[in-house]
Amino acid sequence: xxxxxxxxxxxxxxxNQQKLVVELDSHRTVGDLRKNLLETHxxxxxxxxxxxxxxxxxxxxxxxxxxxxxxxxxxxxxGG
Numbered sequence: 453x454x455x456x457x458x459x460x461x462x463x464x465x466x467x468n469q470q471k472l473v474v475e476l477d478s479h480r481t482v483g484d485l486r487k488n489l490l491e492t493h494x495x496x497x498x499x500x501x502x503x504x505x506x507x508x509x510x511x512x513x514x515x516x517x518x519x520x521x522x523x524x525x526x527x528x529x530x531g532g
């Protein structure tokens with residue numbers, strides 16, 4: 453199944469692009485996508501945290517993905 457990724461901040465820098473399409477086997481979760489991204493883009497392993505939203509809703513790793521979902525990668529945010 454195809455999952456559309458939208459990345460911001462440091463996540464965009466790690467991917468070298470803001471938009472990406474990832475092909476996953478059927479019946480996958482956000483946790484599976486996280487594992488895939490950590491294996492294919494080692495820069496993600498250096499981040500202290502990484503959140504995901506699917507179709508504009510924050511989700512946990514157990515959330516089941518569906519064909520055509522848009523996954524937004526939300527990197528750690530620092531401020532002052």
